[in-house]
Amino acid sequence: MKKWWMxxxxxTLVVTMASAQTREExxxxxxxxxxxxxxxxxxxxxxxxxxxxxKQRIGxxxxxxxxxxxxxxxxxxxxxxxxxxLVPSDTPTPLLVFIHGGGFRGGDKRxxxxxxxxxxxxxxxxxxxxxxxxxxxxxxxxxxxxxxAPMHDGARALQFLRYNASKYNLDKTRFAATGGxxxxxxxxxxxxxxxxxxxxxxxxxLRESSRLQVLAPRGGQSCVxxxxxxxxxxxxxxxxxxxxxxxxxxxxxxxxxAKQLALGLDASPITHLTRDDPPIxxxxxxxxxxxxxxxxxxxxxxxxxxxxxxxxxMDELGMECCLEYTDGPPVTEYESQQDFIIHKLKSLPKDAxxxxxxxxxxxxxxxxKEEEAAKWKTTGFxxxxxxxxxxxxxxxxxxxxxxxxxxxxxMQGTGRAKELKAPYNEKHDxxxxxxxxxxxxxxPSQRFGPGVSFAHQLADFWPDDTIGIIKVAVGGTGIxxxxxxxxxxxxxxxxxxxxxxLYKDLMNAVxxxxxxxxxxxxxFFWKQGAADGTKKVLANEYxxxxxxxxxxxxxxxxxxDMPTFVPVYMKDEELxxxxxxRMNEKDVLKAKRAASxxxxxxGELLKILLSxxxxxxxxxxxxLGGRRPYIAAVIMAQNRAGREIPNVTTVYPGxxxxxxxxxxxSTEGYITLGKITASAVEEFYKAKE
Numbered sequence: 001m002k003k004w005w006m007x008x009x010x011x012t013l014v015v016t017m018a019s020a021q022t023r024e025e026x027x028x029x030x031x032x033x034x035x036x037x038x039x040x041x042x043x044x045x046x047x048x049x050x051x052x053x054x055k056q057r058i059g060x061x062x063x064x065x066x067x068x069x070x071x072x073x074x075x076x077x078x079x080x081x082x083x084x085x086l087v088p089s090d091t092p093t094p095l096l097v098f099i100h101g102g103g104f105r106g107g108d109k110r111x112x113x114x115x116x117x118x119x120x121x122x123x124x125x126x127x128x129x130x131x132x133x134x135x136x137x138x139x140x141x142x143x144x145x146x147x148x149a150p151m152h153d154g155a156r157a158l159q160f161l162r163y164n165a166s167k168y169n170l171d172k173t174r175f176a177a178t179g180g181x182x183x184x185x186x187x188x189x190x191x192x193x194x195x196x197x198x199x200x201x202x203x204x205x206l207r208e209s210s211r212l213q214v215l216a217p218r219g220g221q222s223c224v225x226x227x228x229x230x231x232x233x234x235x236x237x238x239x240x241x242x243x244x245x246x247x248x249x250x251x252x253x254x255x256x257x258a259k260q261l262a263l264g265l266d267a268s269p270i271t272h273l274t275r276d277d278p279p280i281x282x283x284x285x286x287x288x289x290x291x292x293x294x295x296x297x298x299x300x301x302x303x304x305x306x307x308x309x310x311x312x313x314m315d316e317l318g319m320e321c322c323l324e325y326t327d328g329p330p331v332t333e334y335e336s337q338q339d340f341i342i343h344k345l346k347s348l349p350k351d352a353x354x355x356x357x358x359x360x361x362x363x364x365x366x367x368x369k370e371e372e373a374a375k376w377k378t379t380g381f382x383x384x385x386x387x388x389x390x391x392x393x394x395x396x397x398x399x400x401x402x403x404x405x406x407x408x409x410x411m412q413g414t415g416r417a418k419e420l421k422a423p424y425n426e427k428h429d430x431x432x433x434x435x436x437x438x439x440x441x442x443x444p445s446q447r448f449g450p451g452v453s454f455a456h457q458l459a460d461f462w463p464d465d466t467i468g469i470i471k472v473a474v475g476g477t478g479i480x481x482x483x484x485x486x487x488x489x490x491x492x493x494x495x496x497x498x499x500x501x502l503y504k505d506l507m508n509a510v511x512x513x514x515x516x517x518x519x520x521x522x523x524f525f526w527k528q529g530a531a532d533g534t535k536k537v538l539a540n541e542y543x544x545x546x547x548x549x550x551x552x553x554x555x556x557x558x559x560x561d562m563p564t565f566v567p568v569y570m571k572d573e574e575l576x577x578x579x580x581x582r583m584n585e586k587d588v589l590k591a592k593r594a595a596s597x598x599x600x601x602x603g604e605l606l607k608i609l610l611s612x613x614x615x616x617x618x619x620x621x622x623x624l625g626g627r628r629p630y631i632a633a634v635i636m637a638q639n640r641a642g643r644e645i646p647n648v649t650t651v652y653p654g655x656x657x658x659x660x661x662x663x664x665x666s667t668e669g670y671i672t673l674g675k676i677t678a679s680a681v682e683e684f685y686k687a688k689e
Contacts, residue, residue, distance in 0.1 A: 052106060065114045069168075074130075074160035074205075075153060082130040082157055083109055086168060087121045094174035094345035095161065096120050097212075098129040101181030101219075104139045104150050116178075116338070123342045126170060130157040132186075139182075139224065140256070140263050147267045154186050155196045155210035162208040174348050176214035176341050181302060184220020188269035188310075191215040192277050214344040215280040216337050219302035222310040225264035225271075226256060232305050233291040240297060270310055275476050275495035279320035281340040282307035287326035304328060315661050316627075318409040318476025318531075332416055333386075333446045347377045347385075376437035379498075380472040380505030383412050387451075387471075388435025389427050389443030394517045395466050401458070402468035402519035403681075404506065404553065405451050406482055407527035409475035410673075413449020414664040420444065424452045424671070431455045434470040434509045439517065442469060449473070450665075453674030454525065461682050468519060472506045474499055478531040478538060479545050484552040493538060494531045507556060521559040523681055524550065526566050527673075529638060533631030536614060536621075540630075543637035547645055563684050565677050567651045568638045575635055576606045582624050583609065610636060651680045 027045045037049055067083035074080050087093055098116065100107040109129040117127050132153035137143035139150070158175060165172040177187035196210040223229055230236065256264070265271050284304035291300045304325035314321035322331045322340060334340040376385070394400055405411060417425065425443065433442040433451075442455055451469050459467045474481070478494030486501035513519050526546075532538040554562050570578065580588065591612035592598060592605075599605040610633050613621055621629035642650030653676045656669035665673060 052102070065117050075156050077133055077153070079131045079133050080153055080156070081109070082128055082161075084168060085117045085121070085127040087124055087126050089124060089169060092165065092169050092171035093124055093126045094176070094348075095126050095128060095170050096341060096345070097158065097161070097175065097177045097187075098127065099154060099177060099179035099183035099187050100129070100131075101179060101183045102134070104135050104182045106134065107182070119338055120342070123346065125342065125345055126168070128157075128161060130154065132157070139267060140260050147263050150182075151186055151189050151193075151267070152196070154190050155193075156205065158190065158210050158212070159197070159205050159208040163205045172208075173213070174345050175212050176216060176345050177212050178216040178218065178337070178341065179220075180218040181220065184217025185222075185224065185269065187212065187215055187217055188220055188222060188280070189267065189272070191280070192269050192272040192274070194272065211278075213278050213348055214341055215278055216283070216341050217280070218283045218337070219285060220269075220282070220306065221301065222270045222306045223268040225261065225268050227261070228265075228268070232309050233300065233303075235292060237293045238291070238297075238300060239293055239295055270313060273310075273313055273317070275317045275319060276492075276498050277319065279322075279340075279344060280310075280314070281322040281331070281334065281337045282310065282324065283337050284323075284325040288328065312661075316663065320475070332418055347382070375505075375508050378500055378505050379474055380500070380502045381435070381509075383447060383449075383473065384433060384471040385435050386446045387433050387442060387444045387448065388438075388440030389445075390441055391438050392427075392432055392441045394432065394439060394468075395430065398462070398464035398466060400466045400468055400517055400519050401462060401522040402470060402513070403454075403458075403523045403525055404521065404557070405449075405454075405469060405471040405473060405525045405527075406502070406506070407473050408477045408529075408531060409663075410665055410670075411449050411451075411471075411525075411527035412473040412475050413447050413451070413670055414659060414661075415448045415667045415670045417444040417446055417448055419667040420448065420452070423456060424448075428456065428459060430459050430466045432466060432468045434468070434513065437512065439468065439513070448670060450527065450670050450674035450677060451525075453671040454678045455674075457675050457678035458681060461678070468513075468517075470506065470509050470513070472502050472509075473527075474502065476531055477502070477528070478535075479528060479542060479549070480538070482528075482549060483545065484549070484556070493535055496531075503552070510557065521557040521562055523684075524553055524562060524564040525677055526564060529634045530628060530631065533625070533628035533634045536618075536630050538630075539633035539637075540614070542634050543640055546637065546641055550641075550645060550648065561647055563681070564645070564648045565651055565680050565684075566638050566641065566648065567653055567673060567677055568642070569635055571652055572606055572636060572639050573602060575632055575639075576602055576609070579606070579609050579613075579624075579632060587612070587624075606636065647684075649680050649684060651677055653677075 027047065027050060037045055037052075065085060068086040069084040071081045072084060074082055098109070098112050100109055100111045109131045112129065120127050130153075133145040133149045135141070135143060135145045135150070137146070139147045161168070161170060161175070162172040164170075177190065179187055190210060191212045193210075197208055198206045201207055223232070230238065284302060284307055286299060286302060286304060288304050288308065289299075291303060291305070304323070307323045307325065311321045311323045322333060324331050324337070334343060427441040427443055431442045432439045442452065444452060451471055455467045455469055472482075474496075476494070477496050477499065478491070480486075480490040480493055481496035481499055482502045483490070484503045486503055488497040491497040491499070529542070532542050550564050554560050588609070591608050594612060594615070595608045599608055613624055613629065614633070616624075618629065625631060639650055641648050653673055656672055657666045658664060658669060659666040
């Protein structure tokens with residue numbers, strides 16, 4: 001502490017004396033007194049370097065909590081050290097890893113506020129902070145410690161912490177990361193990049209996983225590939241100067257070589273994004289202001305456009321991505337980025353992949369209290385748990401009619417709860433949802449899907465009965481993720497393996513619901529299919545897999561005739577028109593010639609066209625069907641199910657209103673979908689009377 005105060009006095013004296021000096025003289029004096037402030041070691045101290053040095057010293061002063069373990073060596077380089085602030089616990093704790101910023105050329109592991117440690121420790125979360133190799137010329141420039149050295153250091157730090165998880169009492173399945181600027185870029189790269197674990201490596205540290213489960217960058221760059229960044233900002237050049245009032249146009253510098261461009265792509269986190277990557281909360285201090293060639297470097301390099309483009313990509317994949325910036329839409333799901341970190345780390349499922357679906361489905365396994373609590377915090381119940389409005393008893397009056405809701409993003413729902421109006425945002429005496437391991441009032445607090453209006457309309461239809469909803473839905477999930485005979489390998493065909501066996505989640509709820517209530521299973525509401533439209537094999541097998549799912553549910557729920565309701569985007573005749581509008585006459589003629597006999601009706605022509613698309617190479621199929629080239633086969637399979645499987649009803653809601661992302665329904669769209677499907681339920685039961 002004494003050393004710090006001496007440093008502070010020196011800085012204060014320098015600042016006071018500088019009033020009679022020019023800026024250049026002042027910076028020269030600073031350089032003599034604090035040579036370490038010259039981060040690029042060029043012998044000239046810039047204003048920005050001086051400010052960064054002062055900020056670093058102040059940042060260190062803020063960090064008043066001494067580490068439990070300081071300067072722990074995790075690799076061979078002198079910069080491969082980390083600090084640990086462990087929280088006392090009888091059980092392994094989740095871990096938040098802080099990765100400092102500094103443009104990959106500066107910064108230090110003590111550059112963050114003590115409040116982060118305090119807030120995490122209050123929630124039982126330990127904290128680590130790492131140093132890593134810094135570059136001299138820049139991340140992508142030829143020179144010492146250029147890419148991928150810093151990223152590989154970050155990966156090794158995570159692997160080291162996992163290898164020593166027992167020593168430090170850490171839960172290696174619950175690692176999150178936060179950090180600003182370069183640190184945000186690195187943690188996104190680590191979060192999206194394929195696992196760097198090498199199972200057969202002689203170094204046991206490198207056998208561990210480098211993956212993160214939760215991402216929380218601040219001002220991070222999702223892309224460092226120059227041409228892509230220019231395209232995102234809609235400019236021909238950017239200002240690379242770090243000095244205020246000076247423009248250093250990127251167009252006037254030597255253009256990057258092919259190797260640098262390739263490295264830029266590989267170093268960009270968004271390049272490695274896949275559907276199985278962890279949830280993220282992006283934070284940017286600035287507003288989404290226009291950028292031009294004179295925009296200061298510090299403004300555009302931390303611009304929310306980096307988050308906007310990443311969110312667009314993640315939304316398209318049905319992934320969870322929260323984005324906060326100055327003039328952007330508010331994040332309503334979480335109070336803050338730290339609230340997101342805490343919520344995610346404490347709700348992650350434990351060992352979901354290694355569990356046995358059948359034993360759980362039978363409800364006969366013996367669990368510890370921790371395991372019992374964890375089974376209600378799986379991916380399958382993630383959203384349903386936010387829709388509960390508090391524990392609620394089941395009325396003994398009338399029947400308890402329970403409906404199972406399953407599917408992907410438009411079943412999970414992206415509607416904002418704050419947009420709901422009465423009665424959908426109020427407790428209803430006769431509507432329940434399975435949330436947090438019990439029956440609760442159905443009152444969404446964050447997001448919602450079609451289940452809300454569905455349940456309310458059916459409560460009106462059966463005024464003497466209680467309506468129960470068991471919802472297991474996860475965005476971007478293929479049908480293999482919902483199978484009873486679940487396997488990680490099949491689920492991974494649509495990158496869903498890490499979500500675990502969703503059928504098991506459902507059966508856990510069913511078994512417990514039967515212990516505490518007397519449910520009568522009155523219907524299965526299924527909204528899914530888009531994910532399977534991306535793979536030929538899944539689209540071709542869709543009908544058989546769906547038929548098996550319906551059969552398994554009816555058997556395991558003890559409801560052999562349980563009706564199933566499937567909202568479908570279009571009927572076969574509409575599907576045929578859509579295909580013909582996309583295909584030119586030459587393609588249609590080729591398809592007819594390839595058939596064994598000419599089509600006698602529209603149904604046969606539809607089959608011929610789908611067979612033709614099925615035989616195309618993937619690039620050619622994508623020209624006709626877009627990023628889901630086989631979705632037409634999935635839609636046709638769903639229509640077939642409505643014709644051929646007993647008590648399966650296909651519902652055609654037509655074109656529903658969509659939200660701002662252009663893909664998922666708006667509040668009005670979800671309410672309408674729920675009502676239309678509820679009307680189909682009513683028609684089914686009226687016909688039975």
